[in-house]
Amino acid sequence: MKQLKFSHQLCFPIYALSRLITSHYQPLLGELDLTYPQYLVMLLLWEHQSMNVKTLGETLMLDSGTLTPLLKRLEAKKLIKRVRSKEDERVVNIQLTPQGVALEQQAAQIPLRLADSLGVTPAEVQELKDAVTPLLYRLKPALKC
Amino acid sequence: MKQLKFSHQLCFPIYALSRLITSHYQPLLGELDLTYPQYLVMLLLWEHQSMNVKTLGETLMLDSGTLTPLLKRLEAKKLIKRVRSKEDERVVNIQLTPQGVALEQQAAQIPLRLADSLGVTPAEVQELKDAVTPLLYRLKPALKC
DNA sequence: TAAAATTAAATTGTATACAATTTAAATCCA
DNA sequence: TGGATTTAAATTGTATACAATTTAATTTTA
Numbered sequence: 001m002k003q004l005k006f007s008h009q010l011c012f013p014i015y016a017l018s019r020l021i022t023s024h025y026q027p028l029l030g031e032l033d034l035t036y037p038q039y040l041v042m043l044l045l046w047e048h049q050s051m052n053v054k055t056l057g058e059t060l061m062l063d064s065g066t067l068t069p070l071l072k073r074l075e076a077k078k079l080i081k082r083v084r085s086k087e088d089e090r091v092v093n094i095q096l097t098p099q100g101v102a103l104e105q106q107a108a109q110i111p112l113r114l115a116d117s118l119g120v121t122p123a124e125v126q127e128l129k130d131a132v133t134p135l136l137y138r139l140k141p142a143l144k145c
Numbered sequence: 146m147k148q149l150k151f152s153h154q155l156c157f158p159i160y161a162l163s164r165l166i167t168s169h170y171q172p173l174l175g176e177l178d179l180t181y182p183q184y185l186v187m188l189l190l191w192e193h194q195s196m197n198v199k200t201l202g203e204t205l206m207l208d209s210g211t212l213t214p215l216l217k218r219l220e221a222k223k224l225i226k227r228v229r230s231k232e233d234e235r236v237v238n239i240q241l242t243p244q245g246v247a248l249e250q251q252a253a254q255i256p257l258r259l260a261d262s263l264g265v266t267p268a269e270v271q272e273l274k275d276a277v278t279p280l281l282y283r284l285k286p287a288l289k290c
Numbered sequence: 291t292a293a294a295a296t297t298a299a300a301t302t303g304t305a306t307a308c309a310a311t312t313t314a315a316a317t318c319c320a
Numbered sequence: 321t322g323g324a325t326t327t328a329a330a331t332t333g334t335a336t337a338c339a340a341t342t343t344a345a346t347t348t349t350a
Contacts, residue, residue, distance in 0.1 A: 005192060010274055011181075052298085129158060
């Protein structure tokens, strides 16, 4: 059945490439004792200082079922604090601790080291981003979240 | 720190798009009681009849820690059989049951229905595959597996 | 305004992923 | 040939993902 041939599948290369890139991050992030999703959260906090769980979830396209335990692990490592909002008790704000702020210095070289590990040129990176990003944000509204 | 800006990250769009596409597969695969990685295994078996765990792992870039429990679940659903090779007792061959063979008919419309769900044109699909696939197979040898 | 509906997190349960180790079988080679 | 090495799966343990439900707080609205 031609349409079910494995090599015809679009999705597999994206699924496999995602895991492959993550595996290249792993030794770099391991030096900081972070996983890749934890690193994404830290990137957002370094940029925005404080975000709540809902906003983190919208940006990363992850739900509270994934984020709550992940954030508890970052809290256990003393990189963040989880603070319930005074104005709206349903909301939990995530803030960096001094250790969380300080970790940014150690992370500074990761993007360059990752590109080196992958052996990709800036042009290739841009081409790939240009191919993937529009589809991602066109599809995103279709999600329930 | 400019290089750590979230919007500059290459990897996130690929990571998020992979999960987003999988979420579009989910309702279609749910009709067959399959997950996306289980569907990938079934695609390979429909094409090749029999594959061992190692070959499945090389093709899907998954290790036995992922595949062994996944294959046990497919076996519990009576879609496959796990048969230890007579020639080499270390090898486990995966074979389709009659139910596993029959499921291909029910899966026939999934690729078209997925493309419809994503709202992508064949040209867009091809462009994306062309951007992703070369990098995937260039990076693959760097993996230990 | 008080019950109904909505919202934000947390919780529960299932299924990947993957590192690291273990087990058992096959192969190497001194 | 027989111990050392290698190989294929399985196992163990940790960390995502995500559907579905629950809990608690806020907002809507009759």
